[in-house]
Amino acid sequence: MLTQHHTNVLAGTLDEGRTANLLLKRWFLITLLLATWVPIVFFTLLASSAAESGGLWGVKIVFIFLGTAHVPATLVFYTDKQFAEIRKSHPVRYIYVPIFLIVVTGLLFAFASLTVQAFVLLTYWSWQAFHYGRQNVGMYAFASIAETGRAPQKPEKLVIEAATVLAILGTLKVLGSAVAPPFLHPGFDFLYRFGMIAFLVMVVVSVAVYIKYFQQTSLFKTLFFFTAVLFFAPVFISTDNNIGFLSYAIAHGFQYIVFMSVVSATGADVRTSLYKNLTVFLIFLLLVGFVFWRVNDLREMTFIKGTWAFARTADFLFGAVLGATMSHFVIDASAWRLSLAKQRSYMTRRFFFVFGQGRHDLQD
Numbered sequence: 001m002l003t004q005h006h007t008n009v010l011a012g013t014l015d016e017g018r019t020a021n022l023l024l025k026r027w028f029l030i031t032l033l034l035a036t037w038v039p040i041v042f043f044t045l046l047a048s049s050a051a052e053s054g055g056l057w058g059v060k061i062v063f064i065f066l067g068t069a070h071v072p073a074t075l076v077f078y079t080d081k082q083f084a085e086i087r088k089s090h091p092v093r094y095i096y097v098p099i100f101l102i103v104v105t106g107l108l109f110a111f112a113s114l115t116v117q118a119f120v121l122l123t124y125w126s127w128q129a130f131h132y133g134r135q136n137v138g139m140y141a142f143a144s145i146a147e148t149g150r151a152p153q154k155p156e157k158l159v160i161e162a163a164t165v166l167a168i169l170g171t172l173k174v175l176g177s178a179v180a181p182p183f184l185h186p187g188f189d190f191l192y193r194f195g196m197i198a199f200l201v202m203v204v205v206s207v208a209v210y211i212k213y214f215q216q217t218s219l220f221k222t223l224f225f226f227t228a229v230l231f232f233a234p235v236f237i238s239t240d241n242n243i244g245f246l247s248y249a250i251a252h253g254f255q256y257i258v259f260m261s262v263v264s265a266t267g268a269d270v271r272t273s274l275y276k277n278l279t280v281f282l283i284f285l286l287l288v289g290f291v292f293w294r295v296n297d298l299r300e301m302t303f304i305k306g307t308w309a310f311a312r313t314a315d316f317l318f319g320a321v322l323g324a325t326m327s328h329f330v331i332d333a334s335a336w337r338l339s340l341a342k343q344r345s346y347m348t349r350r351f352f353f354v355f356g357q358g359r360h361d362l363q364d
Helices: 004-045 055-069 071-079 081-089 091-111 114-148 154-174 182-212 219-229 241-265 274-300 308-335 341-350
Strands: none
Touching (some): 004 055, 004 219, 055 274, 071 081, 071 308, 081 341, 091 114, 091 308, 154 182, 154 219, 241 274, 274 308
């Protein structure tokens, strides 16, 4: 039978847990916002003027490296025992499709014509923009649940998804014009102009949606909503690669590193240091991320280009990394889907401070 003393101790412990969760939640949301806006502001305002030396150039290189290195962080799901059940129940998505994409894309860049490779890149960049948008929807869902305890309303998600579709139209011009056959350029120009006008309309609609659900919002939820809505705005501000692509591409990578850092840190047994898990994750990110970042340099080396076998191998590796990145799109489309029971259970436990749960021993 509980005495008054025991009741008071239990109540105090619960209050301490709630306070700790609230603090973690606030830091998580603030870090996500900074991870999004810092690279967008940097690449929009400063990166274009960065000479190939000095502080700004160094920051730019570090940002690009981290933005690229986020892709192999997906491998955490393959080393996580708690995720194994999800992985084994969908072998096509988690095993066979990634292998297929890596091998086929590698072979296409090793042996296919430049025209075929151009269409592979156009498909990849369009899919990439879609992937960025899906993460924005997910990010807003986490913020909404953290702040209000419930998922976003359908119209809120629709305006974020509309921004994603329009960003694909802009991406075709900003990135695609460099590789696409000339006969596609007029079409890209038209789609870009249409996308710009439609994006402005979508922003007006998003304000109306925000007003409709104003009573259900909070400061953080407001910031995340308009962050997701305006995420792709740089693509219609300028066709300069720094502004029209790298700004939000690096922001996406930073967001993902924040998410996967939490997955890694909270995956520890309560008897294990969270910082140890996080340190291992960051070291892994640096080492494997370096391969993803520098793989294209192999194709430019003189002794590689001068030997057919070496050149084909370097082209295959470049295509394989592209395929691995597309595999990252496929894996994340399932791993973070909160509408699926197993994934929701997994993410609820890893992001216990977002979902209002106590700290679980994940070895249960």
